[in-house]
Amino acid sequence: MNNVKSMNKWANAHTYFWVDLVRMALGVFLFWKGVTFITNIQYLVDLISPFxxxxxxxxxxxxxxxxxxxxxxxxxxxxxxxxxxxxxxTQLPILVGAVIINFMGEMHSQNLLLSLVTLIICIAFLIYGSGKNSADYFFKMQE
Incomplete structure (x- = not known):
């Protein structure tokens, strides 16, 4: 717990608006993928068919x-x-699986690149946190 607090303090001291924009873009992208998968379940079933x-x-x-x-x-x-x-x-196992699927099934370089970039960005925000322009920071300041 102390480690998370120290990471949050460091992230809040070194926050930039463009980092928050990247976090928001990641959220929009994941939401869009979720909507795509919900509206086209067969596409998702075909993606995980190598397993x-x-x-x-x-x-x-x-x-x-x-x-x-x-x-x-x-x-x-x-x-x-x-x-x-x-x-x-909760996203990490899905993204690791997305990278592995490209090597087990038919290789789609665009899907591999997209899942790798998303995985790297998610790992960065796992370490960095949500930043100052976030609901977490707002609720923390309300305490």
Whole structure:
């Protein structure tokens, strides 16, 4: 807990508006991917099809719904800077899986690049936090 507080103090002392814009753009992107996956479930099922055992039956449907809802809700939370680290922790297994899928199935360089960049940005915000222009900072100042 002390480590998280020290990281938050450092991030709040070194905050820049463009970093908050990147966080907001990440939230919009993840929200958009969540909406895309919710509206086109078959596309998501086809994406996770290299994991044949995981994509069949009830376990596969759990994965499909976890990915879609985590992107949808996580994108909203990340955009507003509310529970940013927790939202990013739920994104990490999905993004690591997205990178692995490109090596197990058919290689799509654009999807691989997009998932790698998103993974790197998520890891950066996992360390950095939500910044000063966020709901977390606002609620912290209300205490």
């Amino acid at each position: 044949d055992k995981a994509s069949s039956g009830m376990y596969g449907m759990f994965i499909v719904h976890y990915i879609a809802s985590a992107h949808f809700l996580g994108g909203i939370l990340i955009f507003f800077g509310l529970l940013t680290r927790w939202a990013i922790i």
